[in-house]
Amino acid sequence: MDDHHLLDEVALATYEYVLRVGSCGDEEAADHLGVDVHLVTEARKQLQNLRLLASAGGDRAAVALDPEIAEAELVTPLELSIAQRRREISGIHQQLRVLSEMYRSRAQPVAEDVPIRILDDYEDVRREIDLARRRCTEERITLQPGGGRSAELLEQDLLQTLEMRERGIRVRILYQHTAQASLATRAYVRQVVEAGAEVRVAEELSERLIVYDRKNAFIPKERKGKEPPGAALVTDPTVVAYLCRSFESVWQGSTPFDIGGVAEYPHTEDLRISVIRLMAMGLKDEVIARRLGMATRTCRRHISAVMADVGATSRFQAGILLARQGLIPDGEGVAGS
Template structure:
């Protein structure tokens, strides 16, 4: 069977009818169930594909077959395929471990002596992350600033995250509130949370960060073009512990990622107040957008709406009005640029 079939209510009722009557035709079942004959034809096709019914002689009638025999016929090829894949995986491990030992004997001592390594090429970073993921035994934590991520990246990370969860690795990820607006991100979060991962959101996050087992941290370099940047790989215990504590501090004050269908609206008021607060601090549009994880265009749309609410004709006037109303003020002094 090349594809997985689902036994719906019509298929189950059709099989039950076949058991009771000995054989059946599509019209007989359709009349008995009170459904369209096309639904019965689809159900019969599903039952045939699953080896649960077979043609009775040369006529159009079919008879029910033993589900245990059908199960053996369907499952045995899959089990054989899985066993073959496992043998192939074992063979790959055995062959490459010999070479890996040779490579580590030459390269690893140099790397371990350096508490911070900076890799300029993103492909080198990706390979190091893949290695860290495979070696991870306890926990992976991630800071993902900005809004939603691309569907392509999420699809790739989904498989890796689910594989880690199968190994019992704890997964914790922090997004910004603006990630709720991404359908792809919400779908990804729903799937990994069903597998036991933990995902939360916060108003503002620093740069992206990944830490494996509280021992190895990846900090991206500043992006200077369209290409993905390199990264610093940190193994110094003091620095990694500091980064981990910083993550924990934000995690404790964050909110569980809401994967509901209208989740993008749940933080609308929080987002509005965040924009107001940063406006009142005198920050420019680009800075506000970066801190809240949204595009500059989206940020300016929020600012325009807020200016309309307070009756301001300029950003300067809006800042003064917001300051007078006490909106967005905190312990920091309010300035207007």
């Protein structure tokens, strides 16, 4: 069987009654238990699938079987299958170990001598990340700017993150506040947090960053088009240490990811101040949205809310009023069209 469910109350009561009376039909058991006959019929089928009941002849009559025999009958094929899988895994390890030693003796030392390797192809990036993850023994830290991620990417990362947690590896992830509006991201975070991962949010993050064991850092290249970008694999100790210090600085000022409540863009005072500060820098709506990890339309709503709060009808007027309130340096107006 591919799927074994725990027995419900009706199934347990049905088994107990059949065991007590010797054999019975569905209607007799339903009358005794005081439930609809279709519930007993479903319970009987469930018990028969688990080898706990067998047909005794007649109109759907059934007799109880020994659970220990049923257990052996169900578990033995699974144990044999597991043993076969383990033999296959062992065979793969043995065959590839020879090739791995050959590869490391020739190609790997050359690669490790290079402090920064540029990986132009996304598949090369994925393979290097998989290798770093398998070799990781202590910690993985991740900066994840922007809003929520796609369900497909989250599903892939979930399995990898849970596997790392099972090995006792510390996992820390930093998102932007706006990622809390993504239902898929919230579901992912809820599962990894339950497994012991640490997930926080901050207003602004730099480009995406992944670091394994404070030795291997992956920095993505600029995306061009829809294809996934390549990345730089950094192993230079000084550069990796700097990236880790930058992560720690942001981590200390971050807050836990809110997996409760309603999935929506957070309207916090920190976010409002960030919007004002970026407006004061004269950035366009699209740039502000990208910096804050939200859609341009959503960003414009926040900008409109800021202007409405101060009673401004234009960005120029908003700059003057915000400067008077001390929210931006005096004279540093908000550029706008």
